[in-house]
Amino acid sequence: MANNQYALLGQRRFLPFFLTQALGAFNDNVYRQAIIGMLFWLGVSSGDMALYANLAPALFILPYFLFSAIAGQIAEKVEKATLIRITTAMEIAIMSLAAFGFATTNMALLLVALFLTGVQSTLFGPVKYSMLPAVLQPRELTGGNGLVEMGTSLSILLGMIAGGSVFAVAGEHGRWVAGAALVALAVTGHLVSRAIPPAGAGEPGLKINWNPIPESLAVLRLAKNQRAVRNAVLGVSWFWFFGTIITSQLPAYADVNLGGSATLYIFALALFSIGTGTGSLLCEKLSARTVEIGLVPLGSAGMSAFLLDLYFARPGPALASGLDVAGFLAAEGSARIVIDLLGIGVFTGFFVVPLFALIQSRTPKAEMARVFAGLNIQNSGFIVAASLVGLATQRLLGWDVPQLLLALAIANALVAAWIFTIVPEFAMRFASWLLVRTLYRLRARGIDHVPEEGPALVVCNHISYMDALLLAASIPRPVRFVMYYRIFNVPGLRWIFRTARAIPIAGEREDPALMQRAFEEIDAALANGEVVGIFPEGRLTADGSIAPFRPGVERILERRPVPVVPMALRGMWASMWSRRDGRLGRSRLPRRLRARVEVVAGAPLDGSRVTAAELEAVVRGLRGDAE
Template sequence: MEDHSQFRLLSERRFAPFFVTQFAGAFNDNLFKNALLLLVTYNAGGLFGLSSDVVVNLAAMLFILPFFLFSAVAGQIADRYEKSGIIRWVKLAEVAIMAVAAVGLWFGWHEMLLLLLFLMGVQSAFFGPVKYAILPQTLDNSELVGGNALVEMGTFVAILLGTLVAGVMMKAPLPGPMIAIAVLVVAGLGLLSALKIPKAEAAAPDLKINFSPLKETWKLMAIAKENHNVLLSVVAISWFWFLGAAYLTQFPGFAKDELLGDETVVTVLLAIFTVGIAVGSMVCERMSGHKVELGIVPIGSLGLSLFGIDLYLHMPAQPVPSDWWMIFTDGSYRRVALDLLGIGVSGGLFIVPLYAFVQQETPPETRARVIAALNVFNALFMVASALLGMLMLGVIGLSIPEFFLVLSIMNLLVAAFVYQQVPEFALRFVIWMMSHTIYRVKHHDLERIPEEGPVLLVCNHVSYMDAPVIAGAVKRPIRFVMDHHIFSTPVLGTFFRMAKTIPIGPKAKVPEIYESAFERIDEELAAGNVVCIFPEGRLTSDGDVAAFKSGVELILQRRPVPVVPLALRGLWGSFFSHCGGPALTHLPTRFWSRIHLLADHPVSPEAASAEVLEAKVKSLRGPHP
């Protein structure tokens, strides 16, 4: 699986029809919405006696209002019924809405189009929960990040294309009829592709649906709060939409007033930002190693702030009237473009692992309702983003670059709060950075580790970096058992406490720590988790594998579980090993070293004696430490 790109999913029926369906829906939403806004702004001169500015904001509110009103019901329906059937009904509704919209566009009935924009919002609100809840049912865990990356990439490319096509069609001789035909054709294509989506059975078929929006929306929040880490991830995703909405809303004014650009500059900035998000989403698959990797999230959040601050610091000192070509040819304008691209890439790195984490960590029977809660949070944060923009730009009087700077600083504060509340983000970031910068880790046969259920890992103990290297390579979270003395080390002690490492020591010297360790190991295995021990009991002093102690047998007597032997090769001689003297005391001389982590076939608990496991680890490691 690790040797295949996520793009192969686009050729498989379990994913390709769904991808086309969601792409067509996002394209149509934005084609119709932007066409309507352009018609109102340039042709209609306002509706209902209102100015075009008021109508534009009214249209934005009408599209987002259904997410508040109907997300709760949509989440219940997505959990209660078979998901491919729900998607087909939603797409059929889209065809009906677009058929009426086509008539309105053809004859210029713009007032009616506002009502249809609200109905498109309703349709999107019902599609949202099933869109993300279906992925864990059709994809393996190793494909979840790649599938989400494709969905996010497709969504933002569809948003961009829909916006661009709306602008192009508005310049045609008969824009209304052209757009009418386009939205109807795309809706029909979405329905046809939906008919090919394989079945995804109901996760909670006995769920009783309640149609009280306010009451059920409150229940959604309670469901999301059941897992603190999931709730914080939901808030983090919504914060991304807060930032994204703020940037996208200000692009026209930013291009016109700060860059003195024409309409083509707005289009180019939007394209650069959107392409950046798509690229960042796709890069996640490679960076995550085909698993849900929270260590990438801090990289994304840091990039959002750093590129935002750099954008503020490198605005053109004396802007001149510009078009799209100057964005690429003038150095100061090109710096702006690169910063926007960096913000987009960082956004993709930030959001994709979070979506995959929410899907993976949420029970199947409540997954769609948690996604519905996420949609409510997204809508709230986007409204808050618009209000903050009005306050900062209209009342306080900040310039748009100053507003972007405020957003960048706010992002650092939000990130610090989230990572303080959920240390696993920071922990995974440290592990990811270590395993991808200090070392080049080559994995061998790690798929032999069971994907679920309790399992005990045993490995040779070469350096203080053994645990981070293993944690960064194995797809499942691991509880490590390590010598209690390491917890007194200032930096490493804090790190291993964050990792929920289990301290252990000699029974004769620290009996309470010894007994507590075996109790915690048993609890973790009973909960179906992965535990890793280093049966040598200490770091090797000569590079060889020392005799395995009997603690592994005591663990298996209490809780018989499969044992997977691991072997580390190439860490001997590093700064963190005892080669040439005590670890951490000599100057580091090796960087970007290639190391290997190898796994053997699982050993049954009945056959897993200390001697057998020691022999297997030695055989795996080979003659070179």
Template sequence: MAHKNQFQLLATRRFLPFFCTQSLGAFNDNVFKNALIVMIAFRLATSEANFLINLAAGLFILPFFLFSATAGQVADKLDKSTLIRRIKLAEIGIALLGISALYSGNNYLCLGVLFLLGVQSAFFGPVKYAILPQHLQKTELVGGNALVEMGTFVSILTGTIVGGLLAGFTGEGESGLLWISTVILVTAITGYLVSRAIPKAAPPAPDLKINYNPVTQTVRILKEAAKKPAVFYAIIGISWFWLLGAAYLTQIPSLTRNVLGGSESLVTLLLCCFTIGVAIGSLLCGRLSGGRVELGLVPIGAAGLTVVGILLATTTGSYQPPAEATIAAFWANDGALGILVNLTLIGIFGGFFIVPLYSMMQERSDPEIRARIIAVNNVFNALFMVVAAVLGIVFLNVLDATIPQFFLIIALMNAAVAIFVFNRVPEFAMRLLIWLLSHTMYRVKHQGLEKIPAEGAAIIACNHVSYVDALLLAGAIRRPIRFIMYKPIYEIPVLHFIFKTSRAIPICSRQRDPEGYARAFEEIEQGLKDGDLLCIFPEGQLTKDGELQPFKAGIEKILQRTPVPVIPMALRGLWGSFFSHKDGHAFSTLPKRFWSRVCVVADQPLEASAVKLDELQERVLGLRGEQR
């Protein structure tokens, strides 16, 4: 259903007008920016042109440093649909000013308009991502982000190409400027008209007093983000992707001319490969996520970016340019296909990397400061893009590295950053293992999981068939689960890392470890008081014959100390798998089953006072049925 919902969103009023509005805005920004840069490059002397082009890039990014903090506060204070319409009205005014600047021929006036477009983008950025959680359900959030990323990158590419083509007509007289002016103004007006259909999005903090100091406000919200490591490191990961993307895209023109021996048309082809890759990766991510924020795809994206980045460095480093600078000559040359495929794959793995991070940042940020969190993210994105430019200057100009060598360095840096982030937030690795299990050895289906309370303390009571029961439950249930588990299973290598990450509570018999037994019950009681969702396997150990073993009295003791609802659940289809004790000890033979059908079933929660051990066991047995 996830991939169907992803495209069905385009037929809803709560998404389509916003999607079209943001896509038109990204297109218009890049039409004006690229048209201006191309005209400067071909009208002026090389030294002056290089200065103005670099100044243009800086002026477009500068507003994100100056105004993002204020923009985030405004987005939290005002109705987002109203704010979007005001921003789009401002775009019409900027478009008219831009047309006047183009006709005046004053490059510095044009740069001033480009700065205003940057201001508009800085104010639109927090609204763009903060409005999605208000209009989309949680199961639609990843799909919505995937479509937005796809639309953004396609619009950027299309605007860049259209701006460059229209700028080429300006040397033929006034008709070129007329075309540019018409496209910019019509797009701005269309964007405003479409934005009027965006539904209302009530402000989460209407009484907020705005702090106009960008430094103190950014630091303040950054401290709030740091309270949730997953949100903070999502910002770092997203910003790193923008650094990586800027590092690759900035070098494509020089790579084309100096390494591949190609022309401007080859630049466009390479840009298309990267952009189409991001669009494909974003849409695939939405499909593979299964309607949830699937963090397991982030390590896959990171690994792909490193491996394919190394391959791109290798293929471009060994490439021998043809005698003719044409697309046909490039295509016929050895290594050309590898370069195009690698650039496309970088985009695809980039989509895997960035879509879940954006979704996690939105989902886990407190609603009342969500737009301000996104504003801080935009500041970091801009900062990392500046760092990308500095890295390019240092390695290519100061250290005299070649572009393929620079690509290799960036790919290796990506591996280091990924390892750092995943070490700080081990949840990524845990989710990767869960995702791999549920997409290789098992085909997991769910039944009745909507009966699990969305919040508040509760205990899941489930049968215990294999060593991966906890992983499959954690992968199926949207809420974070803390597992109460037999200590020897908790201490199994590799699984121990995952269980510790998810704050599992190890327990063993009172006779074996009296202090550990008491400590476990104290931790269970505190977790329930904190509103956690806990899971216990009342059998106390894995079944050795596939049948449900007698439930132990531990769950009754827990409920006596802290009465909370109990949710009966059952796992079907795991008996006989590599991780179960059928035909001997688990792990004793090579896996024989792949893509096995497994079902996770939940029943209505029981009040603590209604829980009787024998009746609970019968309830779980009934859920499991004959499918062991």
């Protein structure tokens, strides 16, 4: 496993795939912008230019509606690396057709090639995101997705700049330069894709339904099987709605409200793209290499806050016009606008990367490509809706760009509140993430021992009232913690535990009925393939040492012998919420601000053979002399 996301760039399992998708995104945008450059070079009328501006996006996105369901099935059935090579070979043929269109300045041929580019992108989409969980470990998903989003954002930006410059630089030779560049990039992408190692197929025996209408409905239903995944899919589609409105309004915003030339539009787009790439890369660091959906509320709040500030930074037209980048940066108030555009991008990265990682981590691998196919269909609908909303608010309601951005900031806050209300896990994870990252510097080791799928029982020593939150912040999968009912009812934490579906338990003498219900719920969770976490000591340590493990763990395993993952908390005895220095009658600050604590996991043990005493010995070994 890579030590960090950047180490993935030196590994064959990731680098060729990363370069292939980045080259594809770059080439697509070179192509689309080169068409616009050719139209300007030919001096077409404004009416013809407007026709292309409306027709081109529709032609590119139409295949997503028509063929995503079929593409998802193909991506499920065919070996992933093979399918990627097929799509890059298609790109060579399509770009050769486009090159002929440029050479002959045949607009109809260029539009046909644009439609075929959409078909090729539709086929590549499901395998693009289903590839990552096939080659990455769970703790690498956030970093891998961050790199892919960063690469995509920058490739789109650089592609737009390069494509838009072809005819401006090469003049009458631009049509030959554009065609040659497109074919060369496609060939390069295909050659790079041949270095992608085999990654298997999700469901090799799948029978493909070639009727797109019922299958489209089927993949959309498939994406809604799990509530958290369903709403993560909705969140990703909202990201596309949000991003489409912003990027589509930037040309007019740069012209009217920033007083700039075409280069200033590219600069504004660059700020947003660089911000998104930066935010995507920061996700791994902020999440401590787990799938941390607690970043999603943070990202949403930042998106609205910076967008709201952008409105107040320049609510009306600029006082100057024709500014280049240097002239804009020298103008009063420009720094605030630069920070806002970067901030919107950064928090957009915080918002979308954990959502992709969540979908990948909680979707069965045999359904992954079809779920992403359903996501692509929904994304297409949201993109079209964003275009219609932008058109309607400006043409029918007479809104200017700042007013539309203000409405988007408010809508983003409302949509986020709605999603977090119906799926409180997002808000719960944010609260626990904020609490853990504020109080501690958490390091996790050996977490890959937790199985990616299927039931597992996690056992750990019990030091403080924060133990469950620390383990939840370290383990990529949702964990159903069994905890003493008095801890479960600690004020301020009860809502987090309830939302996390923790299982309260009492001693047999205290409440035998509650104890029996707890064991029944534990067994039901394991039967459902979930991860259950327990503290077999049965109570918080009073002196920092590990107490004997109680036989309740054996009772659980006797009924359902699932794999057992031993874990140990290190460094927590001197922290807040432990019983050091007396009973917990008041909250105490850690002895050091953001104290270093560790979660260490060992290899899974056979649940049909292991005893409580053996588990205790393993956990003692994992903890060592840390306390």
